[in-house]
Amino acid sequence: MQWINKRDKKNRKYAHRLVNHFLNDAWDKENNCYVNCDFDTFKRLGRFKSLLYREQQGYCCYCMRKLDLKDRGKSTIEHVMPHKVEKKDVAYYYAHTPHLRKNVRVLLINKDTPRLSNLRPYPHFCAYENLVLSCSGAIYRTGNPEIEIASQLHECCNNPRGSERVIPMFFIRGVAFEYNEDGTMDFPTEYEESIKYLRLETTNNLCLIRKCWAAIVKYYNISDVKRAITDYSLRNDILMDTTLEFHEAKRMKNDLYWQLLYEYRWFDGYFRRKKQGS
Numbered sequence: 001m002q003w004i005n006k007r008d009k010k011n012r013k014y015a016h017r018l019v020n021h022f023l024n025d026a027w028d029k030e031n032n033c034y035v036n037c038d039f040d041t042f043k044r045l046g047r048f049k050s051l052l053y054r055e056q057q058g059y060c061c062y063c064m065r066k067l068d069l070k071d072r073g074k075s076t077i078e079h080v081m082p083h084k085v086e087k088k089d090v091a092y093y094y095a096h097t098p099h100l101r102k103n104v105r106v107l108l109i110n111k112d113t114p115r116l117s118n119l120r121p122y123p124h125f126c127a128y129e130n131l132v133l134s135c136s137g138a139i140y141r142t143g144n145p146e147i148e149i150a151s152q153l154h155e156c157c158n159n160p161r162g163s164e165r166v167i168p169m170f171f172i173r174g175v176a177f178e179y180n181e182d183g184t185m186d187f188p189t190e191y192e193e194s195i196k197y198l199r200l201e202t203t204n205n206l207c208l209i210r211k212c213w214a215a216i217v218k219y220y221n222i223s224d225v226k227r228a229i230t231d232y233s234l235r236n237d238i239l240m241d242t243t244l245e246f247h248e249a250k251r252m253k254n255d256l257y258w259q260l261l262y263e264y265r266w267f268d269g270y271f272r273r274k275k276q277g278s
């Protein structure tokens with residue numbers, strides 16, 4: 001996981017301009033009501049999504065998969081305070097994220113909502129401070145990924161989370177969060193429930209991907225993994241040099257798993273830094 005900075009002045013200014021524009025545009029002067037002022041319309045704002053992408057260096061806020069904005073189904077805008085947030089949970093989110101309290105209010109808009117006299121704090125469904133980019137959780141499950149339908153797989157991150165209470169760990173700088181060489185994670189007990197809802201540790205193939213990177217950085221690097229997407233014998237060599245179990249290496253040998261491994265290339269840097277530090 002990496003820290004997501006929502007306090008960069010330039011980004012904030014730009015994001016607020018986009019949101020102001022969206023809210024003002026949705027007001028129908030003739031009929032005196034809001035029209036299409038909802039998340040479904042908002043999420044189509046390509047420029048907003050691109051801003052989130054840049055802010056996160058293109059990685060999923062939860063699992064660190066590299067996203068691809070051209071492949072729309074692969075990424076989705078995630079609400080820190082859920083779209084359907086329950087009243088009793090609002091204080092929880094405000095307490096964990098100081099900048100939410102200041103910039104975000106719980107408000108969904110429909111045609112009966114009177115015109116907002118002040119746009120700030122922003123309605124939570126479109127507030128920049130409440131939005132991040134997540135992957136769709138398309139992690140293959142079996143040894144035959146070719147027959148799995150990627151667009152229907154939601155194994156981790158925002159989909160399984162739904163509206164469950166999750167601490168926005170990516171807003172906490174220097175959080176004590178570690179990935180181990182066997183693919184498991186170490187984190188303070190207060191995050192246990194959040195990690196469970198996001199299935200970051202219980203999605204077996206996600207753990208396998210992390211385990212594989214931890215083993216690969218010992219002798220190889222990102223460019224080797226990239227080359228091995230098409231160079232099958234290099235892929236074999238890499239796998240032979242890892243300490244993966246036979247059935248794990250067999251799984252990773254598959255084209256689709258290897259491509260998935262490359263999408264998780266953030267872990268190359270992570271385990272490399274960890275190795276140097278140890």
Ligand SMILES: [Zn+2]
Binds near residue numbers: 063064157158
């Ligand atoms: Zn993810």
